[in-house]
Amino acid sequence: MLRFVVRRLLQLIPILLGVSILLFAFVRALPGGPAIALLGERATEESVERIETELGLDQPIYVQYGRYVRNLVQGDLGTSTRSRQPVLEELKQKFPATVELAFAAMLFAIILGIPLGFLAAKRYLGFLDNASLFVSLIGISFPVFFLALLLKYVFAIKLGWLPTVGRVDVTRSIEHPTNFYLLDAVLTRDWEGVVDVLKHLVLPAIALGTIPLAIVARITRAAVLDVLNEDYVRTARAKGLDPSVVDRRHVMRNAMLPVVTVIGLQTGLLLTGAVLTETVFAWPGMGSWMLEAIRFRDYAVIQGGILFFALLVSLTNLAVDVSYAYLNPKIRLSR
Amino acid sequence: MSEPLLSVTDLEVRFKSRRGTIHAVNGISFDLRAGETLGIVGESGCGKSVTSLAMLGILPRQAYPADGSVMFGGRDLLRLKDQEMREVRGKDIAMIFQDPMTSLNPILTIGRQLTESLRRHLKMDKETAREEAVSLLDRVGISDAGDRLRSYPHQFSGGMRQRVMIAMAISCRPKILIADEPTTALDVTIQAQILELLKRLVSEEQMALILITHDLGVVAGVCDRTNVMYAGGFVETGATESLFATPRHPYTAGLLDSVPRLDASGKQRLVPIPGTVKTLMEKPTSCAFAPRCMYAVDESRREVPPLREIAPGHHVACFNPVPESDLPQGAITEAR
Numbered sequence: 001m002l003r004f005v006v007r008r009l010l011q012l013i014p015i016l017l018g019v020s021i022l023l024f025a026f027v028r029a030l031p032g033g034p035a036i037a038l039l040g041e042r043a044t045e046e047s048v049e050r051i052e053t054e055l056g057l058d059q060p061i062y063v064q065y066g067r068y069v070r071n072l073v074q075g076d077l078g079t080s081t082r083s084r085q086p087v088l089e090e091l092k093q094k095f096p097a098t099v100e101l102a103f104a105a106m107l108f109a110i111i112l113g114i115p116l117g118f119l120a121a122k123r124y125l126g127f128l129d130n131a132s133l134f135v136s137l138i139g140i141s142f143p144v145f146f147l148a149l150l151l152k153y154v155f156a157i158k159l160g161w162l163p164t165v166g167r168v169d170v171t172r173s174i175e176h177p178t179n180f181y182l183l184d185a186v187l188t189r190d191w192e193g194v195v196d197v198l199k200h201l202v203l204p205a206i207a208l209g210t211i212p213l214a215i216v217a218r219i220t221r222a223a224v225l226d227v228l229n230e231d232y233v234r235t236a237r238a239k240g241l242d243p244s245v246v247d248r249r250h251v252m253r254n255a256m257l258p259v260v261t262v263i264g265l266q267t268g269l270l271l272t273g274a275v276l277t278e279t280v281f282a283w284p285g286m287g288s289w290m291l292e293a294i295r296f297r298d299y300a301v302i303q304g305g306i307l308f309f310a311l312l313v314s315l316t317n318l319a320v321d322v323s324y325a326y327l328n329p330k331i332r333l334s335r
Numbered sequence: 336m337s338e339p340l341l342s343v344t345d346l347e348v349r350f351k352s353r354r355g356t357i358h359a360v361n362g363i364s365f366d367l368r369a370g371e372t373l374g375i376v377g378e379s380g381c382g383k384s385v386t387s388l389a390m391l392g393i394l395p396r397q398a399y400p401a402d403g404s405v406m407f408g409g410r411d412l413l414r415l416k417d418q419e420m421r422e423v424r425g426k427d428i429a430m431i432f433q434d435p436m437t438s439l440n441p442i443l444t445i446g447r448q449l450t451e452s453l454r455r456h457l458k459m460d461k462e463t464a465r466e467e468a469v470s471l472l473d474r475v476g477i478s479d480a481g482d483r484l485r486s487y488p489h490q491f492s493g494g495m496r497q498r499v500m501i502a503m504a505i506s507c508r509p510k511i512l513i514a515d516e517p518t519t520a521l522d523v524t525i526q527a528q529i530l531e532l533l534k535r536l537v538s539e540e541q542m543a544l545i546l547i548t549h550d551l552g553v554v555a556g557v558c559d560r561t562n563v564m565y566a567g568g569f570v571e572t573g574a575t576e577s578l579f580a581t582p583r584h585p586y587t588a589g590l591l592d593s594v595p596r597l598d599a600s601g602k603q604r605l606v607p608i609p610g611t612v613k614t615l616m617e618k619p620t621s622c623a624f625a626p627r628c629m630y631a632v633d634e635s636r637r638e639v640p641p642l643r644e645i646a647p648g649h650h651v652a653c654f655n656p657v658p659e660s661d662l663p664q665g666a667i668t669e670a671r
């Protein structure tokens with residue numbers, strides 16, 4: 001197992017290198033450039049050239065790339081042309097916000113989706129099954145952006161139950177050893193802070209988690225229906241086991257195999273797809289950061305951010321494969 | 336004679352389906368005595384598995400609740416509460432299924448699956464159950480039992496898995512063991528070993544055995560009595576020996592004719608019964624076998640023939656039974 005993980009981690013190196021080359025080329029193929037973005041359309045040719053020389057953009061592209069990779073290996077992602085901050089420092093601020101949101105959204109999807117799918121399968125073609133199909137279809141076809149706005153309007157603006165924007169109340173000062181606010185608040189034993197951070201998480205997490213919720217529920221239902229027809233479930237019932245034991249030990253554990261895969265894929269999508277939700281709730285995460293970077297042709301930030309996404313998604317997939325193997329002895333033991 | 340251990344009366348099972356109601360089992364009755372071995376034989380689809388699942392109360396969800404009665408220990412199993420029935424299942428009546436490749440849970444160890452009935456029914460603690468599981472695996476002929484407990488089903492061959500299934504079934508010393516085509520999915524050489532094992536265990540434990548098969552060759556060596564089933568009903572029942580010697584129902588005679596024989600010369604080919612079994616969308620109003628039968632008479636097409644005793648302990652459901660002189664000689668001598 002350990003060897004498998006190490007091998008997969010090593011495979012990441014060529015993958016990330018490939019991604020970085022493509023990125024490097026694509027980013028530079030965008031019309032305009034950081035100099036024009038900073039100086040505006042009417043900048044003089046001179047001042048544009050001056051800035052491009054300053055940024056090293058006058059060099060041949062392979063020279064630029066060589067320098068980029070050399071710095072990358074030393075953990076230097078470059079400097080933002082807009083904020084003049086090291087990209088790595090900004091990344092450390094931004095990615096915990098996105099990961100925290102994606103994680104909360106996924107938790108919401110899993111905690112509701114798995115029991116819902118299970119119950120739908122048990123009541124196959126019954127009211128609950130049809131109702132959950134109906135709700136899932138709505139959930140899947142509802143644009144995230146619109147759902148986010150709707151939730152914000154109803155629960156934050158009209159009812160005022162939950163905050164409208166941000167990760168934490170602006171008047172609250174909490175320490176940020178990790179920038180995962182929930183973790184920060186727990187680490188510093190700031191229980192009021194925990195509540196405040198949770199309140200801020202609820203609406204964005206629901207908005208972002210609704211599609212995965214619908215998908216997880218549908219996949220769970222299908223998987224449970226499959227497993228219920230398996231001979232080994234009949235064997236378990238023939239032993240006289242209690243229905244709850246049959247369901248937990250024999251049905252759910254097997255049904256989780258496909259569900260885990262879907263959860264992993266969805267998590268990858270969530271990480272990269274949080275942009276719209278982040279915009280609605282002014283969530284200071286990767287999404288808004290990337291949008292800004294694209295607008296300002298902030299090459300280093302775009303490259304660093306997307307490379308980091310690629311790493312995150314690859315690691316999520318690895319986690320899926322590991323948990324799949326953990327659940328399935330046939331795979332675990334063949335490694 | 337003593338009171339039967341199990342007494343099935345007019346058992347009926349129907350399924351809901353998109354095309355209407357399927358009549359899978361249409362009123363079968365039989366008794367099983369303690370320690371007796373009973374064969375139930377019939378072509379695929381005639382309702383053998385459904386019969387056994389109905390007795391255990393584990394019919395698929397498409398089935399209507401079974402009608403009739405299954406008396407066991409003074410109680411009708413079909414009318415027990417779920418919880419009471421779970422006490423019977425796996426403890427008093429245990430079952431082995433056809434396909435050992437799919438009947439074990441792929442993600443639980445053999446040990447876990449073996450010990451769960453022991454812990455459930457005999458309330459053993461973990462350690463005692465483990466020791467018992469080791470001795471059970473020993474008894475069904477699996478060596479290195481201690482190590483094997485930690486294995487998963489995919490690490491076992493088909494024959495070994497069926498041994499594990501047998502160990503699981505006998506673990507709580509049931510009074511009745513139902514084996515539904517226990518050898519059908521196995522290689523010929525393994526089939527014989529598994530049958531031997533079953534025979535030995537049944538006599539050691541003095542369990543009653545219901546052996547379900549589509550293969551007459553299987554019941555011949557194992558069962559005291561045999562019931563031949565066709566389209567959800569019994570067409571002939573009796574002592575295995577007299578059934579083989581003087582099969583009186585045309586269907587039984589036909590089955591015996593189509594038993595493959597190792598010594599068959601080129602001429603004596605397998606003679607299959609022409610035609611196929613139809614799924615019954617209505618309760619039969621005539622002899623279900625009539626369309627395939629060369630002995631059928633007018634009455635066969637008008638009425639359902641009841642089971643009648645034509646010799647002591649030998650019952651036939653037929654208006655025009657095969658005359659003894661017509662019997663295929665090969666089958667008779669073979670069976671003896």
Ligand SMILES: Nc1ncnc2c1ncn2[C@@H]1O[C@H](COP(=O)(O)OP(=O)(O)O)[C@@H](O)[C@H]1O
Pocket residue numbers: 350351352357358359377378379380381382383384385386395397614
């Ligand atoms: N789950 C089911 N749904 C609908 N019909 C079924 C189902 N299971 C069995 N049947 C019907 O019951 C009949 C008998 O099936 P079965 O007992 O499995 O036959 P066999 O004698 O081969 O074991 C089949 O012909 C089929 O039409």
Ligand SMILES: [Mg+2]
Pocket residue numbers: 380383384385515516
């Ligand atoms: Mg069957």
